[in-house]
Amino acid sequence: MNYLDFKGEKVSEIGLGTWYMGEGDAAQTEQEITALRYGIEHEINFIDTAEMYGEGKAESVVGQAIQGYDRSKLFVTSKFYPFHATPELMRASLEKSLQRLQTDYLDLYLLHWRGNTPLIETVKGMQTLQQEGLIKHWGVSNFDTADMEELLRLENGAEVFANEDLYNLQSRGVEFDLLPWQAKRSIPFIGYSPFGSGNGKSIESPALSKIAAAHESTVQQILLVWVTRNHQVLSIPKASQAKHVQSNIAALEIKLSDQELALLNQDFPEPTSKQSLEVI
Ligand SMILES: NC(=O)c1ccc[n+]([C@@H]2O[C@H](COP(=O)([O-])OP(=O)(O)OC[C@H]3O[C@@H](n4cnc5c(N)ncnc54)[C@H](OP(=O)(O)O)[C@@H]3O)[C@@H](O)[C@H]2O)c1
Structure with a gap:
């Protein structure tokens, strides 16, 4: 497993996404727990969840999956809704998330996306939770460059740990300004x-198919290794099947040549101007 240094925290280059977990029958949930455990046992330490996912059901799946492992070796991230972004509502959300996750702290707590609560209030709320040891770090999600600039102008805003945004071969607008800015x-x-995402519309192109065939890999493996190609971005694929987690870990061994990267650029051009942030 490759690891990234995130402000002194050692995090695996790929994490475990959990959107839509816990929403199926008991057998499906069991399969999801098995998939998450496969990842943990193969050195993935970063888990991404949110109170929004199945209204807590995904957090409950994660809570079951992480039982029996050394909590200090895991990096558990969750998120609160923007309409829970006041200090009081955020605390109530966190308490419920911790209960479902069967843990007494989060490694990272994110504002899921911007809402109507003034950012300064949200920052204060997250800092209080941090001072109390309920969260180790706080951050944001779905923030564009202007949002990040605004955040950094606020008192203690620069203490933001991370920003989580959409990033894949087809949605690469952040490369123009946000990635270099961060x-x-x-x-x-x-x-x-x-x-x-898991909406059944897989990203496809002639170059992708050709490169996948050349590496005797799948298109998904090429997509994943492309996101992590510069060892700067932590990518969080969601896989509810252990064989998919296995394939995602194996993808990190693939090396894309300059020629292959150029071919992918032809099918999925780099941004040459500012694009508004895409969100899912
Ligand atoms: N902060 C935010 O606003 C935000 C928004 C969206 C997503 N997220 C996070 O990012 C995570 C990932 O995004 P996502 O769930 O939208 O979609 P995704 O990871 O792009 O795609 C998930 C789909 O890919 C499939 N898959 C996984 N590994 C595969 C492999 N090796 N081969 C073939 N198929 C594979 C999964 O199938 P199986 O499940 O059947 O294995 C699932 O159908 C989410 O789960 C969530 O934690 C955050």
Whole structure:
């Protein structure tokens, strides 16, 4: 497993996404727990969940999956709704998340996306939770460059640990400004939906198929190794099948040549101007 240094925290280059987990029958849940455990046992330490996912059901699956493992070796991230972004409501959300996750702290707590609560209030709320040891770090999600600039102008805003945004071969607008902006300030970037999400519309192109065939790999493996190619972005694929987690880990061994990267650029051009942030 490759690891990234996120402000002194050692996090695996790929994490375990959990959107839609816990929403099926008991057998499906069991399969999801098995998949998450497969990842943990193969050195993935980063888990991404949210109170929104199945209204707590995904957090409950994660809670069951992490039982029996050394909690201090895991990096558990969850998120609160923007309409829970006041200090009081955020605390209530966190308490419920911790209960479902069967843990007494989060490694990272994220504002899921921007809402109507003034950011300064949200930052204060997250800092209080951090001071109390209920969360180790706080951060944001679905923030564009202007949002990050605004955040950093606030008192203690620069203490943001990470920003989590959509990033895959088909949605690469953040490369134009946000990724370099965060890199310059050493603010970690977590990229979600490396396969373009689980909506059945897999990202496809002639170059992708050709490169996958050349590496005797799957298109998804090429998509994943592409996101992590510069060893700067932590990608969080969601896989409810252990064989998919296994395939995602194996993908990190693939090396894309300059020629292959150029071919992918032809099918999925790099952004040459500012694009508004895409969200799912
Ligand atoms: N912060 C945010 O606003 C935000 C938004 C969206 C997502 N996220 C996070 O990012 C995670 C990932 O994004 P996502 O769930 O939208 O989509 P994704 O990871 O791009 O795609 C998930 C789909 O890919 C399949 N898959 C996984 N590994 C595979 C493999 N090796 N080969 C073939 N198929 C594979 C999964 O199938 P199986 O499940 O059947 O294995 C599932 O159908 C989420 O689960 C969530 O934790 C965050």
